[in-house]
Amino acid sequence: xxxxxxxxxxxxxxxxxxxxxxxxxxxxxxxxxxxxxxxxxxxxxxxxxxxxxxxxxxxxxxxxxxxxxxxxxxxxxxxxxxxxxxxxxxxxxxxxxxxxxxxxxxxxxxxxxxxxxxxxxxxxxxxxxxxxxxxxxxxxxxxxxxxxxxxxxxxxxxxxxxxxxxxxxxxxxxxxxxxxxxxxxxxxxxxxxxxxxxxxxxxxxxxxxxxxxxxxxxxxxxxxxxxxxxxxxxxxxxxxxxxxxxxxxxxxxxxxxxxxxxxxxxxxxxxxxxxxxxxxxxxxxxxxxxxxxxxxxxxxxxxxxxxxxxxxxxxxxxxxxxxxxxxxxxxxxxxxxxxxxxxxxxxxxxxxxxxxxxxxxxxxxxxxxxxxxxxxxxxxxxxxxxxxxxxxxxxxxxxxxxxxxxxxxxxxxxxxxxx
Amino acid sequence: xxxxxxxxxxxxxxxxxxxxxxxxxxxxxxxxxxxxxxxxxxxxxxxxxxxxxxxxxxxxxxxxxxxxxxxxxxxxxxxxxxxxxxxxxxxxxxxxxxxxxxxxxxxxxxxxxxxxxxxxxxxxxxxxxxxxxxxxxxxxxxxxxxxxxxxxxxxxxxxxxxxxxxxxxxxxxxxxxxxxxxxxxxxxxxxxxxxxxxxxxxxxxxxxxxxxxxxxxxxxxxxxxxxxxxxxxxxxxxxxxxxxxxxxxxxxxxxxxxxxxxxxxxxxxxxxxxxxxxxxxxxxxxxxxxxxxxxxxxxxxxxxxxxxxxxxxxxxxxx
Numbered sequence: 001x002x003x004x005x006x007x008x009x010x011x012x013x014x015x016x017x018x019x020x021x022x023x024x025x026x027x028x029x030x031x032x033x034x035x036x037x038x039x040x041x042x043x044x045x046x047x048x049x050x051x052x053x054x055x056x057x058x059x060x061x062x063x064x065x066x067x068x069x070x071x072x073x074x075x076x077x078x079x080x081x082x083x084x085x086x087x088x089x090x091x092x093x094x095x096x097x098x099x100x101x102x103x104x105x106x107x108x109x110x111x112x113x114x115x116x117x118x119x120x121x122x123x124x125x126x127x128x129x130x131x132x133x134x135x136x137x138x139x140x141x142x143x144x145x146x147x148x149x150x151x152x153x154x155x156x157x158x159x160x161x162x163x164x165x166x167x168x169x170x171x172x173x174x175x176x177x178x179x180x181x182x183x184x185x186x187x188x189x190x191x192x193x194x195x196x197x198x199x200x201x202x203x204x205x206x207x208x209x210x211x212x213x214x215x216x217x218x219x220x221x222x223x224x225x226x227x228x229x230x231x232x233x234x235x236x237x238x239x240x241x242x243x244x245x246x247x248x249x250x251x252x253x254x255x256x257x258x259x260x261x262x263x264x265x266x267x268x269x270x271x272x273x274x275x276x277x278x279x280x281x282x283x284x285x286x287x288x289x290x291x292x293x294x295x296x297x298x299x300x301x302x303x304x305x306x307x308x309x310x311x312x313x314x315x316x317x318x319x320x321x322x323x324x325x326x327x328x329x330x331x332x333x334x335x336x337x338x339x340x341x342x343x344x345x346x347x348x349x350x351x352x353x354x355x356x357x358x359x360x361x362x363x364x365x366x367x368x369x370x371x372x373x374x375x376x377x378x379x380x381x382x383x384x385x386x387x388x389x390x391x392x393x394x395x396x397x398x399x400x401x402x403x404x405x406x407x408x409x410x411x412x413x414x415x416x417x418x419x
Numbered sequence: 420x421x422x423x424x425x426x427x428x429x430x431x432x433x434x435x436x437x438x439x440x441x442x443x444x445x446x447x448x449x450x451x452x453x454x455x456x457x458x459x460x461x462x463x464x465x466x467x468x469x470x471x472x473x474x475x476x477x478x479x480x481x482x483x484x485x486x487x488x489x490x491x492x493x494x495x496x497x498x499x500x501x502x503x504x505x506x507x508x509x510x511x512x513x514x515x516x517x518x519x520x521x522x523x524x525x526x527x528x529x530x531x532x533x534x535x536x537x538x539x540x541x542x543x544x545x546x547x548x549x550x551x552x553x554x555x556x557x558x559x560x561x562x563x564x565x566x567x568x569x570x571x572x573x574x575x576x577x578x579x580x581x582x583x584x585x586x587x588x589x590x591x592x593x594x595x596x597x598x599x600x601x602x603x604x605x606x607x608x609x610x611x612x613x614x615x616x617x618x619x620x621x622x623x624x625x626x627x628x629x630x631x632x633x634x635x636x637x638x639x640x641x642x643x644x645x646x647x648x649x650x651x652x653x654x655x656x657x658x659x660x661x662x663x664x665x666x667x668x669x670x671x672x673x674x675x676x677x678x679x680x681x682x683x684x685x686x687x688x689x690x691x692x693x694x695x696x697x698x699x700x701x702x703x704x705x706x707x708x709x710x711x712x713x714x715x716x717x718x719x720x721x722x723x724x725x726x727x728x729x730x731x732x733x734x735x736x737x738x
Contacts, residue, residue, distance in 0.1 A: 092449035113650030183558040
């Protein structure tokens, strides 16, 4: 028994030696270290890698200008594997072992929430990347989330779709709701349900499909078609979005307005897959190469991103997540420069009380660290003639039809006319 | 009580006191969080081994039992926020009852069919939880952990202490089973169930005991999970990792003794924690996969068996 224990201890010591060998050596004291976990593998891996590239571009931009308050920026990050259970340990390591100066979140609600209490305990500013109301329970005043979903994201997400529908003549009367049985999609459709009631549309179909695991959407859409809805609001994830668009064409499902909360239609690979089938669909969007959305710095950022992305096999155009991944660290960096301080409380107060200019436009935070007002666009896909990538990098293809302030074209109504 | 049993229980008590003393000395929270995960796997691997290693019934549904413990705790926290020890008791009770139910399945299912049934159970439970909106459903829910706890400077230290205590108790339970007539009966079932029955071993009672104790320990390990991770949703609570690791760790350590899962969980769990913050996660998965394949092929009795053989050879005896 004694020998076994000795061998176990020896094995343990070897592992520790390996860990020390791989631990980054003491960093130069002058660097500003920004730590985070990021999904580099697992379901969110491809998007997480694109976000990381955007953050690295920001780091290089800042360092080329001399860093933050004269100190070079260093990003310290670990792969959370899209597993929330890995997040608490990673942030503890970032803060207690790597001694980072700032922390920002990984990508997605599930991976933001486990880190939020750690930021709270240490009184640190915590920038969030695409969390849906992650701070609702914590109400932490130094949390700021960059996705422009607005103060009541579940309802605000679909409000544009319903406002557009309500303006049409003759006014549509009925709506079908379809959702994947998982977090975001259910929330999006829950908001749509409330908006449907608010705008007085009669719900004629309201069902969920198993997620993951549904590949053939034809029977589901036949059931939707049987109810003959004027509007069809869908909450789906990338694979499901592709299946739903293809099945809708196959069975000639033609509601007057179709789309809403379909994740994936914003990704270049899916756009190239669906091509002309996308015409006429109206969906939520965060950025598109339209003339109304040319915010300062966005084109320079995208040029750098698009040069590097193909080498790393990432989304080649990067319109969905990368600009926001750049913006959430850009905003933190700007706050450090503006306050001329590394003091977390001062930086938090500055971010909370000011409007910020970023590559994704003007940002002002409100309740629970979400955007003070929603800026979720409704985009209608129009005039797509091929599956080529160049098709989706031009203006006039992803036309902003809501809100009025950023509108770049008119809604083609009904959907069948825009197909 | 035999001398050996007394000594083992004294060591267990010393380890629990030691875990408490560590919390008074060490500040770095990363080590508490990393140690929590490793200790959680010590419990899961030990619990799995009571059924899989001692009795020979391979359970692929560890994630189901673990998540039932976690979600029992979530339901209670949402209702009246009882203290953690009650969450542990209730999590253990619910998963233990689930284990008892699975035990009755062994009347009809053996071998690979039993394993498939346990995997299916985890899938069915995940679907049920995904559709139970009170505990967050598919969208998940955030759980606020208590701000302070007496005797500990923060909740991370407390959770580490709790998991260390559960790990010590689990290993002690496995040891007590192994050294008693129950363990010998389970070994007889593993070797040949029919022959064991003919020899008068109460096989149904022992199998029910094994499934219940194994399930209960997994549930207890899951009960503090929501406080550890703060945000719980079905995909992470029912993650296949729990099933794979709780099976791989005893296989690597050795399935026939109490020490096998302990050694396997400490080595593999620590390696995974180190890999998460040093190497890439592909390496993390590669570690478990390669070790599992390597041990199954070259050392089917695990590390403990391997060291036993080496020791025998060194002593000049046949292994």
